[in-house]
Amino acid sequence: MVALALDIGGTKMAAGIVDADGTMPHPATTPTPATGVGDACAALLREVAGTAKITSVGIACAGPVDTVAGTASPINIDEWAGGFGLVGLVHELFPGVPARLAMDGAAAALGEHHHGAGRGVPDLLSLVVSTGIGGGVVLGGRIATGRTGNAGHIGHLVVPGGTEPCTCGGVGCLETVASGPSSVRWARSQGWRGTTGVALARSAADGDDVAVAALDRAGTALGQAIASAAALLDVDLAVIGGGFAQAGPALWDPMRTAAARHARLSFVAGLRVVPAELGASGTLVGAGVLAVGEG
Numbered sequence: 001m002v003a004l005a006l007d008i009g010g011t012k013m014a015a016g017i018v019d020a021d022g023t024m025p026h027p028a029t030t031p032t033p034a035t036g037v038g039d040a041c042a043a044l045l046r047e048v049a050g051t052a053k054i055t056s057v058g059i060a061c062a063g064p065v066d067t068v069a070g071t072a073s074p075i076n077i078d079e080w081a082g083g084f085g086l087v088g089l090v091h092e093l094f095p096g097v098p099a100r101l102a103m104d105g106a107a108a109a110l111g112e113h114h115h116g117a118g119r120g121v122p123d124l125l126s127l128v129v130s131t132g133i134g135g136g137v138v139l140g141g142r143i144a145t146g147r148t149g150n151a152g153h154i155g156h157l158v159v160p161g162g163t164e165p166c167t168c169g170g171v172g173c174l175e176t177v178a179s180g181p182s183s184v185r186w187a188r189s190q191g192w193r194g195t196t197g198v199a200l201a202r203s204a205a206d207g208d209d210v211a212v213a214a215l216d217r218a219g220t221a222l223g224q225a226i227a228s229a230a231a232l233l234d235v236d237l238a239v240i241g242g243g244f245a246q247a248g249p250a251l252w253d254p255m256r257t258a259a260a261r262h263a264r265l266s267f268v269a270g271l272r273v274v275p276a277e278l279g280a281s282g283t284l285v286g287a288g289v290l291a292v293g294e295g
Contacts, residue, residue, distance in 0.1 A: 001055045001292075002052045002053055003054075003056045003288065003291035004016075004018065004048065004054050004094075004291060005024060005058045005060075005285075005290075005291050006044075006045060006058070006060070006287055007059075007061075007284040008037075008059070008060070008061040008062065008072070008074075008086070009032060009061075009062050009076070009283075010032060010074060010076030010077055011031065011076075012030065012031055013029065013030050013032055014030075015027060015028055015045055016028065016048060016284060017048060017052065018288040018292060022114060022115060022288055022289060022292060022294075023115065023285065024284060024285070024288055027284055028044060028047060030044050035079055036079075037077055037084075038084060041089065042093060045090070045093055046093065054097055056100075056292065056293065057094060057098070057291055058100050058107075058286075058287040058288055058289065058290030058291030058292070059086060059090065059099060059100065059102070059287055060104045060107030060108075060283045060284065060286055060287040060290070061102075062075070062077065062103075062134075063103040063134070063153065064148070064150050064153075065101055065102070065103045065148070065150060066083070066148050066149060067100075067101050067145060067148060070087025070099075071086060071087075072084055075132075075167055075168065076131075086101060087099050087101055100291070100293075101290075102136075102145070102149060102286065102287070102290055103134070103136065103149055103150055103152065104134055104283045105126065105127075105134030105154075106136035106143050106144075106145065106149070107136065107282075107284075107286030108128050108134070108136055108276070108278075108282040108283045108286055109124065109125070109136030109137060109143065110136065110138065110143050110290065111278050111285035111289060112241070112276055112277065112286075113138045113141070114285075114294065115277075115285055116277035116278040116282060117239045117275065117276055117278075118138065118237060121237050122138070122140055123139050123140065123233070123235045123236070124137070124237040124239060125137055125154070125229055125230060125235050125237070125238045125239070126238070126276070127226070127238065127240045127241070127242070128241050128242040128276075128282075128283075129179065129222065129240060129241070129242040129243075129245040130179065130180060130242035130243045130244050130245075131180055132155055132167075132175050132179055133154065133155030133174055133175045133178060133242075134152075134153070134154075134155055134242075135152040135153060135229075136152040137151055139233065139235075154174065154226075155173060155179070156168055156170060156174070156175065157173065157225045157228065158172045158174075159172065159173075159177055159224055160221075161221070162176055162177045162221070164182070174221055174222070177217065177221040178217075178218035178219075178221045178222045178225075179218075179244065180196075180197030180200075180243065180244035181197070182218075183214045183215065183217070183218045184196065184197055184200055184214075187210050187211055187214035190210045190213070192210040192211055192214070197244045197247065200214060200215065200247070201215070201247035201248055201250065201251070204247070204248070204250035205248060205250065211250070212250055215247055215250040216250065216254045218244075218251060219251045219255035219257075219258065220257075220258045222240075222251075222255045222258070223255040223256065223257065223259035223260075223261070223262070223273070224258050224259075226238045226258075226259045226263075226273060227261075227262035227268070227271065230271050231263065231268050234268070236267075236268060236271050237271075237272050238273045238274070239276050240275060240276060241275070241276025241278070241282055242276075245275065256273050259273050
């Protein structure tokens with residue numbers, strides 16, 4: 001059995017052959033082009049597969065996805081906005097080979113459940129806090145997919161104080177308050193002069209009042225959303241990854257404080273909010289779990 005994992009995001013794609021322990025020691029990556037994304041994806045898969053006889057493929061893709069139809073319509077890949085037949089592409093390359101598709105946040109949750117901070121925990125919530133905010137849910141040791149495969153889209157929960165229009169078409173989503181670009185945008189509106197989430201975190205660590213306030217605002221919103229989702233799903237572990245989640249105590253302290261303040265029901269009173277262990281590879285690892293038929 002040779003399982004192949006694929007991860008497609010708005011800025012890069014990655015693929016790798018899955019080892020027996022579920023990891024991929026030498027994945028290949030390529031930038032996601034502005035056009036010809038399907039062709040680039042096919043070329044990456046052919047490169048990684050080489051002469052191996054592929055027997056299964058796990059696919060993680062930025063959402064929304066439709067796991068029933070086997071399509072993806074990522075809001076950060078304009079060319080696929082109308083829906084792209086991702087599973088169909090894999091079947092063209094590897095005829096007769098089973099392929100499983102999951103939203104990237106769901107795959108990250110699955111990766112952390114099997115190989116990261118959620119090992120041994122049957123029920124958990126996962127968040128990826130970065131340019132956007134994604135998420136996934138594992139219940140009873142299985143990924144929760146929902147009707148179309150988009151369960152766990154926590155970035156589009158509406159949070160208190162959220163009034164900005166979101167790229168999804170809604171207003172006040174968590175993503176408009178707590179993502180890296182949203183936090184930078186708010187800080188700049190308050191007079192901060194930087195341009196990136198990394199610089200914002202650095203300014204907060206140096207004690208800049210506006211940067212501290214921006215990360216407090218983001219962390220509080222994240223904590224509120226985590227507590228709400230934990231009560232809805234009856235989970236007591238939230239695993240937080242993504243580039244902006246590396247912003248340090250200025251983000252994590254208010255996030256944990258808000259989560260604890262709002263998670264007061266007995267079954268979520270012990271809610272733990274912990275860092276992801278797999279880093280940027282978590283989504284690809286989750287695709288590997290899908291490829292070997294677990295989750």
